[in-house]
Amino acid sequence: MSSPDPVTVEAELRETVYDVASELWERPELGLEEHEAARLLSGLLEEEGFSVDRGVADLPTAFVAEYGSGEPVIGILGEYDALPEMSQAVSARKEPLESGAPGHGCGHNLFAAGSLGGALGAKRAMESGGVEGTLRLYGTPAEELGVGKVYMAREGLFDDLSAAISWHPGWLASATRGSCLAVDSLHVTFEGTASHAAAVPEAGRSALDALHLLDTGIEFMREHVPDSARIHYAVTGGGGAPNVVPAEASGLYYVRAESREEVARLTEWIEDAAEGAAMMTQTEAIVDLVNSMYGLLPNETLADRVEEVMASVGSVGFDEADRAFAAELKSTLDPGTVENAVAAQGVDEATEAELRERALADEPVRTEGDEGVGSYSTDVGDVSWVVPTAQFRAPTWPVGTPAHSWQAVAAGGDFGREAAVYAARVVAATTVDLLSDPETLAAAREEFEERRGGRGYETAMTDSPPADRSELPY
Ligand SMILES: [Zn+2]
Structure with missing residues (x-):
C-alpha cells in the first residue's frame, strides 16, 4: 500500500484554481445554461492534453475529459451551476451585485475550480512518472436542478470507473462517511x-x-x-x-x-x-x-483514505486578511444558526467550543455528524450507486455558514478560493494514491457490493433530459 502523497499544487496551478473560481463567480450561470463554464473548463483540460467529449448524455453543458489509458480509471466530479436570485458582492453586508441575478450560493464555482485543479495536479503527477491508468474529469451540470448526473449515470458514463472522487464546499474540512435522503x-x-x-x-x-x-x-x-x-x-x-x-x-x-x-x-x-x-x-x-x-451510498474504505490524505495535506493556507473577512461575515450570522450547525457535527465538547469561537475551521476534523443520514439530497447519490465514491467537505465558508446564503456567495468570491486550492490538493493526492493502490480499490469495491446487497442501479427517469429550464416546473 502506498502512502498518501500530497501532490504539490504548483504556483501555476494555484493561479489556475483562483482564476477559474473567480471567472465562474463573476459570471454565474443557472443549471442547463452553464455554457461559458463548460467551455472554460473543458477548454482548459483540452489545452492540458485531455481528450474531451462535450454534450454527453444529451446534456449540452455536460462533458467528460480523459487523460491516460488502461486501468484503473478514476473519475473526478465537478459542478458549476449557480442559484437564482443569489447575486452578492464580496462584502460583509447583504449587497447584491445585480438585483435578482444568479449567484454562487452553493459554492459550485469553487467546486469546479477545485476539481479542475485536482485533475490537473494528478495529471502532472502521472506525467512525471510512475503512475498509470486513466483519469477523467466529469463536468456535471445542473446539480441544483437534480438533472445532470442522473442522466449521465443512466447513459452508463460512470460504469467503467474504479472509483469516483467528489467534494463540496462547506465550513469544515472532513471526509464524508454518511448518507443522505x-x-x-x-x-x-x-x-x-x-x-x-x-x-x-x-x-x-x-x-x-x-x-x-x-x-x-x-x-x-x-x-x-x-x-x-x-x-x-x-x-x-x-x-x-x-x-x-x-x-x-x-x-x-x-x-x-x-x-x-x-x-x-x-x-x-x-x-x-x-x-x-x-x-x-x-x-x-x-x-x-x-x-x-x-441517496449517497457511503464507502468507509475510501473515506479512510481521504481522511489520511487530508491529514497529510494539513491545513488550508488562509492568511490574516482571509480570517478577518471570515470573522466579519460570521458576525452577521445568527448566533443560534452557528451554534446549531456546530452542535450538529457531533464532535466532543472541547472541539465544539473551539469551533464555535473560530471564524475558519481550517484543520481536518472527524465528526459523527458525517456518519449519519443527512436530510439533504444530491445527484452524487446516483454516481455512488454505480461506482465506489469518495467525498469530502472543504472549509470555503466561515464556521456555521448555511449553504445558499449571501454569506456563502461573498466567501466564494474571496477566501473560498484558498479552500478550493486545498480541495484541489486533496483531490489530486487522493487520485494519485488510488491510481497506484489496487488493494484499496479492491477493498472499496468489495464494500460497495456488500452495501448494495445485490441491488443494481436503475433510475426511475425514463424520458430525455430537459432541453432547457423552461421544460421544468421549477
Ligand atoms: Zn451544492
Whole structure:
C-alpha cells in the first residue's frame, strides 16, 4: 500500500484554481445554461492534453475529459451551476451585485475550480512518472436542478470507473462517511372545468379543490411514514380569479426517504392520493416525475483514505486578511444558526467550543455528524450507486455558514478560493494514491457490493433530459 502523497499544487496551478473560481463567480450561470463554464473548463483540460467529449448524455453543458489509458480509471466530479436570485458582492453586508441575478450560493464555482485543479495536479503527477491508468474529469451540470448526473449515470458514463472522487464546499474540512435522503420530485396537475363561480357553479369542476384535497391527504399521510421521510410541496398554479372555477391547478412535491424503495412506496401513495382527489372532485390528475435521485451510498474504505490524505495535506493556507473577512461575515450570522450547525457535527465538547469561537475551521476534523443520514439530497447519490465514491467537505465558508446564503456567495468570491486550492490538493493526492493502490480499490469495491446487497442501479427517469429550464416546473 502506498502512502498518501500530497501532490504539490504548483504556483501555476494555484493561479489556475483562483482564476477559474473567480471567472465562474463573476459570471454565474443557472443549471442547463452553464455554457461559458463548460467551455472554460473543458477548454482548459483540452489545452492540458485531455481528450474531451462535450454534450454527453444529451446534456449540452455536460462533458467528460480523459487523460491516460488502461486501468484503473478514476473519475473526478465537478459542478458549476449557480442559484437564482443569489447575486452578492464580496462584502460583509447583504449587497447584491445585480438585483435578482444568479449567484454562487452553493459554492459550485469553487467546486469546479477545485476539481479542475485536482485533475490537473494528478495529471502532472502521472506525467512525471510512475503512475498509470486513466483519469477523467466529469463536468456535471445542473446539480441544483437534480438533472445532470442522473442522466449521465443512466447513459452508463460512470460504469467503467474504479472509483469516483467528489467534494463540496462547506465550513469544515472532513471526509464524508454518511448518507443522505433519496428523493422523487412530482409535478401534479389537476384539470377541471371552468365556469362562473357564482352564476353557474354547478357547471364547474374545481382543479383547485382537488389540489387542496391532495395536500390535506398528504398532511394525514405524514403520521404514517418513517420518521426520517420528508414530504414538502409548493403550489405552482391555483387559478386566477375567485369568480372563475379554476380549470387548472398544480403543485410540486418532493418526497424524500432513506432508501429508493421507500421513496418509490411514498411516491405511489401520493399518486393514489392524487387519483382519489380527482375522483372526489370529478377532475383529472396528471402526475409527472420530474426528477428522481438516489441517496449517497457511503464507502468507509475510501473515506479512510481521504481522511489520511487530508491529514497529510494539513491545513488550508488562509492568511490574516482571509480570517478577518471570515470573522466579519460570521458576525452577521445568527448566533443560534452557528451554534446549531456546530452542535450538529457531533464532535466532543472541547472541539465544539473551539469551533464555535473560530471564524475558519481550517484543520481536518472527524465528526459523527458525517456518519449519519443527512436530510439533504444530491445527484452524487446516483454516481455512488454505480461506482465506489469518495467525498469530502472543504472549509470555503466561515464556521456555521448555511449553504445558499449571501454569506456563502461573498466567501466564494474571496477566501473560498484558498479552500478550493486545498480541495484541489486533496483531490489530486487522493487520485494519485488510488491510481497506484489496487488493494484499496479492491477493498472499496468489495464494500460497495456488500452495501448494495445485490441491488443494481436503475433510475426511475425514463424520458430525455430537459432541453432547457423552461421544460421544468421549477
Ligand atoms: Zn451544492
